[in-house]
């Protein structure tokens with residue numbers, strides 16, 4: 001059975017990504033039956049600092065426990081659904097940082113997208129496709145885009 005990681009895109013207090021990710025996981029389980037397992041990987045749970053590995057991730061020489069924990073979780077996935085908001089026409093820095101920590105764990109796998117934002121999140125997803133091209137992650141053309149309202153936490 002395939003294991004699909006549903007990756008959250010934001011970490012701020014009052015964020016929506018973990019709530020949307022839970023909804024995506026629920027819908028995916030309803031639609032896919034026992035063909036795949038869907039696990040939410042909330043980047044906030046991994047408490048990653050700003051990238052602090054001395055060796056570029058492509059070398060696979062991870063030194064810190066937080067990197068190894070994150071690598072193990074991502075490596076266990078056969079594919080991904082990224083649930084990302086749009087921040088200033090791109091993805092949140094926290095998601096870019098979480099991606100930058102790893103390399104081979106993203107490679108030769110497929111990724112789909114759920115984007116959201118003030119006007120739908122399409123620009124964030126477009127940027128994420130370019131980033132994932134560099135980690136050798138194949139991206140699916142279809143995507144889900146949602147308009148969200150900004151609210152005070």
Ligand SMILES: Cc1cc2nc3c(=O)[nH]c(=O)nc-3n(C[C@H](O)[C@H](O)[C@H](O)COP(=O)(O)O)c2cc1C
Nearest residue numbers: 010015016017085086087088089117118119148150
């Ligand atoms: C720093 C920041 C920048 C934003 N920039 C954009 C933007 O460029 N385009 C857009 O449509 N929405 C933008 N928004 C609105 C967010 O996409 C929207 O509030 C979304 O729900 C935030 O996701 P989150 O709740 O998971 O943090 C921005 C919000 C923040 C906090």
